[in-house]
Amino acid sequence: MENEFAKHELDYLRRYEAAGFTDQYRVVEEYLENLNSKATYKPTDVTILKEHRYEGMSNPSDMSLLYVIETSDGSRGTILASYGANGNTSVNTFMANVPKENIREDFMLPPDAE
Secondary structure, eight states, X not given: OOOTTBSOHHHHHHHHHHTTOOEEEEEETTEEEETTTOOEEOGGGEEEEEEEEEEOSSOTTOEEEEEEEEETTSOEEEEEEEESTTOOHHXXXXXXXXXXXXXXXXXXXXXXXX
């Protein structure tokens, strides 16, 4: 039986990149930083378009979250966050502060972005 939460972040990362989500980010203090442009964003500047959860194949507590985001200046990309007992909480804390009205789960990846 295939587990829908099995690790396959790279598959999705490639598909999102093909669809134009090419920027990468990191959390620095209370801001999200675009690694390409060095622009910084507050939680109110970020829209979460989609979130994908993954469980580790050998250890179910080894979880990660892939956030697909768009920023107020039109930057589009992804950020991967570890989740669970050993995870770095800075990304998860930042994303928890994104206003509810900036969270969309209806975003659909185009089928031709394979």
